[in-house]
Amino acid sequence: MRLYAYCTGDELAAEAFEEATGVGGSPLMLVRRGALAVLVSEFEGDAVPATRENVAEHNRVNALALARSTPLPFRFGTLVEGARLEAYVAKQEASLVAALERVRGCVEMGAKVIWDAGGQAAAGVEDDEREAGGSPSAGAGTAFLLAKRREVLGEEALRSRAEGVAAALASRLEGLSRESSVQVNSKGSLVVRAAHLIERGREEEYRERVRALGREREDLRLMASGPWPPYNFSGPRS
Amino acid sequence: MTDAELILDEEEELSLLETLDHVLDRGLVIAGEVTIAVADIDLIYVGLNVLLGSVETVNKVLGERERRLEYLRGLAPGGGE
Numbered sequence: 074m075r076l077y078a079y080c081t082g083d084e085l086a087a088e089a090f091e092e093a094t095g096v097g098g099s100p101l102m103l104v105r106r107g108a109l110a111v112l113v114s115e116f117e118g119d120a121v122p123a124t125r126e127n128v129a130e131h132n133r134v135n136a137l138a139l140a141r142s143t144p145l146p147f148r149f150g151t152l153v154e155g156a157r158l159e160a161y162v163a164k165q166e167a168s169l170v171a172a173l174e175r176v177r178g179c180v181e182m183g184a185k186v187i188w189d190a191g192g193q194a195a196a197g198v199e200d201d202e203r204e205a206g207g208s209p210s211a212g213a214g215t216a217f218l219l220a221k222r223r224e225v226l227g228e229e230a231l232r233s234r235a236e237g238v239a240a241a242l243a244s245r246l247e248g249l250s251r252e253s254s255v256q257v258n259s260k261g262s263l264v265v266r267a268a269h270l271i272e273r274g275r276e277e278e279y280r281e282r283v284r285a286l287g288r289e290r291e292d293l294r295l296m297a298s299g300p301w302p303p304y305n306f307s308g309p310r311s
Numbered sequence: 312m313t314d315a316e317l318i319l320d321e322e323e324e325l326s327l328l329e330t331l332d333h334v335l336d337r338g339l340v341i342a343g344e345v346t347i348a349v350a351d352i353d354l355i356y357v358g359l360n361v362l363l364g365s366v367e368t369v370n371k372v373l374g375e376r377e378r379r380l381e382y383l384r385g386l387a388p389g390g391g392e
Contacts, residue, residue: 081339122348128327129330148334149335150345150346152345152346157341266332304334307337308339
């Protein structure tokens with residue numbers, strides 16, 4: 074039988090999980106090694122079915138751990154033999170302890186920014202095109218070059234706008250976020266996907282700052298989520 | 312199904328999408344020890360939608376929230392003026 078690993082930390086206490094169960098209904102246990110403990114439950118089977126129930130259980134157990142301290146969460150579906158888990162912790166102890174120091178006293182919050190309907194229109198490209206000499210009588214070669222120009226200018230305009238949105242979000246969260254992990258995508262609807270490490274107790278302030286940006290920008294929809302265990306801040310600093 | 316039930320379902324879907332976005336490709340990994348069985352096609356479908364940036368559900372739910380807030384503001388004393 075293998076162990077399903079939820080999270081690891083140096084402040085996990087067994088009494089917090091005495092009555093709780095994990096994925097598949099097995100009781101939660103702590104595997105201790107050095108300064109660290111790993112929250113696990115026994116799991117029968119070779120693979121974890123990716124069902125709504127199992128994802129919710131994984132999330133619920135980590136939320137339970139997060140309620141008392143800030144652990145480092147494992148990815149969904151981490152199944153490992155007991156000996157292999159202890160070897161992993163022994164080998165990675167120093168880096169795991171450093172990662173815990175990095176996130177101590179914090180939670181992760183998330184923000185997603187979506188272009189509202191029509192928000193992807195690359196304003197100004199059509200004007201540029203007219204200035205470039207586009208006319209109904211233009212030949213096939215000219216039409217091709219204009220189409221190419223429209224494509225390039227459109228991409229540049231979108232990239233510029235997307236970076237502007239990310240900068241606006243960063244500015245809004247200045248002084249609140251200890252660290253951030255931001256992905257900017259100018260080609261899809263989901264233009265910014267950001268995670269921020271913030272001090273515990275400031276979650277509502279985070280949500281309010283994100284909401285405030287949403288009220289100012291009618292071309293965007295913003296969505297805040299959290300608190301989460303630091304899924305985006307558990308690995309080495311990038 | 313009533314509109315309220317539909318919105319509740321969509322809110323749950325949104326919550327699931329956010330959870331999937333975090334737990335499926337973030338967090339600590341022990342090399343070679345993440346083992347997932349693709350048992351729930353619907354779950355994988357919505358998970359892929361998150362990763363590919365399909366946000367129709369998000370837009371729909373947020374839009375409905377805003378409409379409800381506008382409606383409630385209209386009902387409040389002095390609201391809707």
